[in-house]
Amino acid sequence: xxxxxxxxxxxxxxxxxxxxxxxxxxxxxxxxxxxxxxxxxxxxxxxxxxxxxxxxxxxxxxxxxxxxxxxxxxxxxxxxxxxxxxxxxxxxxxxxxxxxxxxxxxxxxxxxxxxxxxxxxxxxxxxxxxxxxxxxxxxxxxxxxxxxxxxxxxxxxxxxxxxxxxxxxxxxxxxxxxxxxxxxxxxxxxxxxxxxxxxxxxxxxxxxxxxxxxxxxxxxxxxxxxxxxxxxxxxxxxxxxxxxxxxxxxxxxxxxxxxxxxxxxxxxxxxxxxxxxxxxxxxxxxxxxxxxxxxxxxxxxxxxxxxxxxxxxxxx
Amino acid sequence: xxxxxxxxxxxxxxxxxxxxxxxxxxxxxxxxxxxxxxxxxxxxxxxxxxxxxxxxxxxxxxxxxxxxxxxxxxxxxxxxxxxxxxxxxxxxxxxxxxxxxxxxxxxxxxxxxxxxxxxxxxxxxxxxxxxxxxxxxxxxxxxxxxxxxxxxxxxxxxxxxxxxxxxxxxxxxxxxxxxxxxxxxxxxxxxxxxxxxxxxxxxxxxxxxxxxxxxxxxxxxxxxxxxxxxxxxxxxxxxxxxxxxxxxxxxxxxxxxxxxxxxxxxxxxxxxxxxxxxxxxxxxxxxxxxxxxxxxxxxxxxxxxxxxxxxxxxxxxxxxxxxxxxxxxxxxxxxxxxxxxxxxxxxxxxxxxxxxxxxxxxxxx
Numbered sequence: 287x288x289x290x291x292x293x294x295x296x297x298x299x300x301x302x303x304x305x306x307x308x309x310x311x312x313x314x315x316x317x318x319x320x321x322x323x324x325x326x327x328x329x330x331x332x333x334x335x336x337x338x339x340x341x342x343x344x345x346x347x348x349x350x351x352x353x354x355x356x357x358x359x360x361x362x363x364x365x366x367x368x369x370x371x372x373x374x375x376x377x378x379x380x381x382x383x384x385x386x387x388x389x390x391x392x393x394x395x396x397x398x399x400x401x402x403x404x405x406x407x408x409x410x411x412x413x414x415x416x417x418x419x420x421x422x423x424x425x426x427x428x429x430x431x432x433x434x435x436x437x438x439x440x441x442x443x444x445x446x447x448x449x450x451x452x453x454x455x456x457x458x459x460x461x462x463x464x465x466x467x468x469x470x471x472x473x474x475x476x477x478x479x480x481x482x483x484x485x486x487x488x489x490x491x492x493x494x495x496x497x498x499x500x501x502x503x504x505x506x507x508x509x510x511x512x513x514x515x516x517x518x519x520x521x522x523x524x525x526x527x528x529x530x531x532x533x534x535x536x537x538x539x540x541x542x543x544x545x546x547x548x549x550x551x552x553x554x555x556x557x558x559x560x561x562x563x564x565x566x567x568x569x570x571x572x573x574x575x576x577x578x579x580x581x582x583x584x585x586x587x588x589x590x591x592x593x594x595x596x597x598x599x600x601x602x
Numbered sequence: 603x604x605x606x607x608x609x610x611x612x613x614x615x616x617x618x619x620x621x622x623x624x625x626x627x628x629x630x631x632x633x634x635x636x637x638x639x640x641x642x643x644x645x646x647x648x649x650x651x652x653x654x655x656x657x658x659x660x661x662x663x664x665x666x667x668x669x670x671x672x673x674x675x676x677x678x679x680x681x682x683x684x685x686x687x688x689x690x691x692x693x694x695x696x697x698x699x700x701x702x703x704x705x706x707x708x709x710x711x712x713x714x715x716x717x718x719x720x721x722x723x724x725x726x727x728x729x730x731x732x733x734x735x736x737x738x739x740x741x742x743x744x745x746x747x748x749x750x751x752x753x754x755x756x757x758x759x760x761x762x763x764x765x766x767x768x769x770x771x772x773x774x775x776x777x778x779x780x781x782x783x784x785x786x787x788x789x790x791x792x793x794x795x796x797x798x799x800x801x802x803x804x805x806x807x808x809x810x811x812x813x814x815x816x817x818x819x820x821x822x823x824x825x826x827x828x829x830x831x832x833x834x835x836x837x838x839x840x841x842x843x844x845x846x847x848x849x850x851x852x853x854x855x856x857x858x859x860x861x862x863x864x865x866x867x868x869x870x871x872x873x874x875x876x877x878x879x880x881x882x883x884x885x886x887x888x889x890x891x892x893x894x895x896x897x898x899x900x901x902x903x904x905x906x907x908x909x910x911x912x913x914x915x916x917x918x919x920x921x922x923x924x925x926x927x928x929x930x931x932x933x934x935x936x937x938x939x940x941x942x943x944x945x946x947x948x949x950x951x952x953x954x955x956x957x958x959x960x961x962x963x964x965x966x967x
Contacts, residue, residue, distance in 0.1 A: 338966065343966045344966055363811065379803060380801070381622050
């Protein structure tokens, strides 16, 4: 008899190789119950592959996975009734109506007939799909399709929801609404694993793992990550940011400069003393007029910092 | 119970999709209608009115009589009268005629002496049917007197069983059931799962508790119904348009048809587990389709083929079906007499269905 784990997902040394390519390399995961857990990373960082291994769609090359206490991929068929999965691409039937799609999914999960009806009515109300009930799914807008997909993925009230870049085809307003729904579900005890490459979405997660080139390079709450990174951020406001950029370009201590409108976000290692002074002197030496100040690191800085360091480590 | 719910869910969904996809629905009804009328009227092994030319260098009463006899048979239609065999060659090369008759100047003498051949028939050998017809023409009797000579009475009497009027439709229609079913059934199921894979539906489905067998059966069963509808259309049209008889029991016909439908569907499923795109599925289906039509005995007599081709044909379900359906419909044969063909179909069904189920994986790698 195994004791009840407080973690919904536990992965040890999870690795996936496709031929010579290592898509996911030695990932360790501990995902607690009832949180929204984010996978943040650029395209090709191994987010989708990891999610697919967690729900048994792909079998790992090495490493072990336990989801809701069940071994994956060995016991994956028992798991399928308990998890919901939303693919990156809309994967319900375009030629069926909203109602028919939900009916179909309800039958596939073998919900009892009366319960099924109630559940579908409830979901359509919650996801604002009532007016679209008899419209073919193929003719829905991006946001509506995504709400339908979420409704279908949660029709059997799963304890764990895996969402693979759910908002990639949706406008900002719909993205906000979508996250409100996720928070609602998390409050009711559903654990949600969501992958994204949007920084603002990652910031809303309770906990977060940053993936880069198949490796997990940092994890923690967004705040923890921002505090823990060994980086300081200098904000440079200039009329001519291009000139400022050119002036700072060859300072060896600076490892990243990101432009945001008229501002530059300059990242330096935390152990550099008087970094602000260093930047000011450099700008003055090149005759660039600019306002310089130290600011708090945000998640984007964290992301840039950890992936940058990761690449350096690889080159060394 | 849960299993049944899931099975019905797949079947229901599949039916909705079939009814909504106008092209698929059109094919279900259109293919049998079109093919039956087309093949039924067009395939005609009883050849008439072949375009022909004659070069009559003899121009005697005897030669003219022979030309008239040939014309009267209606097998050839002499559209050209030319002067030399060279011109016959030219017409053949140009494709203007299929048959050329050359009667040499010493025709009468040759016939009288009864030494060797008296005239020459030039035939377009690119068409096997025309060759056969030419052979008939060479058997035409020519003699000086109109008295019936003993040789004019055929040595062997021909009695045509099962199709005394020699109507092509009777030969064609039962086999055509098999051809149409092979074409539509293999293609429909071949596409059915590949389409889901292409559109991404499969990734969602394999993440649900659905089982492989439920998915496979749910995909196949709706098409069984469709196959039966198609067969009913063909049988009715065959009966009322071409007067094709059903001499055996209707139950036997449908038993044979049902086994054959299941065989084709499971082959389609197997194809769909191999093909990655709908286009590939279609290619594989056609790769299978062509030998089926040519080798099954539908087009050419089975035992007339080389032995190797016969062995190959035994692997094809259509071969066994053509035998069975002709037996039941035209000869009124008892199914018990043709158990080997039924067993062959069932064996094919078992093997392909097992392979398809084993090959279909609920994983992506």
